[in-house]
Amino acid sequence: MTDSLPLASLSARLAERSAALASAVGSPLAPPAYLDLIRRAQDVDVLAEQVLKLCVQQCRDAGHTWQEVGDLLGVTRQAAFQRFGKPIDPRTGEPMDKTVRMTDAPERALEIVTAVLEGRMDDARPSFNAEVLAAFTDKVRGDALAGVAGLVGAFEGFGEGDPFVRRIGDHTVVDIPLRYEAGEMKARVAFDTDEKVAGFFVLPPETP
Template sequence: MLKLCVRQCRDAGHSWQELGDPLGVIVTAVLEGRMDEARQSFNAQVVEAFTDEVRGDGLATVTGLVGEFEGYGEGEPFVRRIGDHTVVDIPLHYEAGDMKARVAFDTDEKVAGIITLAPETP
């Protein structure tokens, strides 16, 4: 369904940025600690594994590398299909550099994984 929605939106002339904005809501909720909101989009495995401690450790690591989150980076989200998952990379901008959030969606359109990566990571 997500793949069909993305294709229909692109066919209708919407930009990748417009498509990425709703996905950015999930990323923003995680970054800002609004986990009750973010968890509504997670599948059961991610709800169980992505604890507040895991989130805190991940954010501390990223902050140590590139400083505080300042907003979304330049460029459009990159969407592709990998196996049974739709994977979206969203550019992020931090005070000392850029990163990207990678969000994977399962066939039920729930978040099956979320991670912050260096922008050059394939």
């Protein structure tokens, strides 16, 4: 498992894989070799992420703040914490599990967002938990989307980029880029442990 390797070993392995990728890119390629390039690049990406996580961990251990880390990465301190932090569950005192187990969360969130934005609430409501089902009335939907329209105009379609999925506390949270006539927004769908929708929001894209 590379997760347990020290930073120096991981960095050396990353340099080795990066050099191998650079060498392969510079060689004459037959069509099947392009698939090998993807595999090599994916290996480099995985190792680079592990190196970055260790660097952030050591930076925090040295006393640097999440604000400093976020500034360096071009994100908010909350976004940096959500990506690299190790939150402790106040209920148990144990590190919180950040593993996303809901493998179809992006697809389900996309279907729900599409149904809500198109006004097909009968298609969306079966995915809501009891609290959201009671609270998310047609009037609430209409008022919320009217407020968004007042800020950025009419909805034009989904924005660039894939849905962003992560686990926050007990919830699986999916952010989906949205494109409006005068700006960008994002839909956020939160699923509870029963894989029912526990929250639905349309937010500015910079919201952590």
